[in-house]
Amino acid sequence: MIDLDTNGEITGGNFENYYVVSTACEPPLEGAGLTMGMRGTVGATEKVECKKGKIKVFVIGNKAPKxxxxxxxxxxxxxxxxxxxxxxxxNFSKEKALKPSLYTHGLE
Known part of the structure; x- marks a missing residue:
């Protein structure tokens, strides 16, 4: 579940565990404090998925990700x-470093 207003609460889980986070909503979800964060506009990665060990990103406007x-x-x-x-x-895992070959763009 997601509740986005002045504050944002996001929860997810299954029947055994639930995780909840809360933060000021607008700036964090528009890129404040993130090196590569941005508004939801052309060039923004809006979706990330992993299938068969390959990470695929979907970018607004089907452009190169910014x-x-x-x-x-x-x-x-x-x-x-x-x-x-x-x-x-x-922390990022050093043992499972993301290799460029595992990345594909959603424009296929």
């Missing part, structure tokens, strides 16, 4: 955690 908008950030974090690229403390 950064990540809010939904892209959330998708990226979920995919990276699921694939073991990010550990429980938020």
């Amino acid at each position: 950064g990540l908008c809010g939904s892209g950030v959330i998708d990226a974090v979920v995919v990276f955690i699921r694939e073991g690229l990010i550990g429980k403390r938020g």
Whole structure:
């Protein structure tokens, strides 16, 4: 579930575990504090998925990616955690470094 207003709350999980985060909504989901964060406009990565070990990004306007908008950030974090690229403390895993061959653009 997602509740976006002045503050934003995002929760997800399954029947065994739920995770909830809360933050000031507008700036974090529009790129404040993120090196490659941006508004949801042409060039923003809006969706990230991983199928058969390959990470695929979908970019608004079907252009080369310039950064990540809010939904892209959330998708990226979920995919990276699921694939073991990010550990429980938020650090990137050195053992499972992302290789360029694992990345594809959604324009296929």
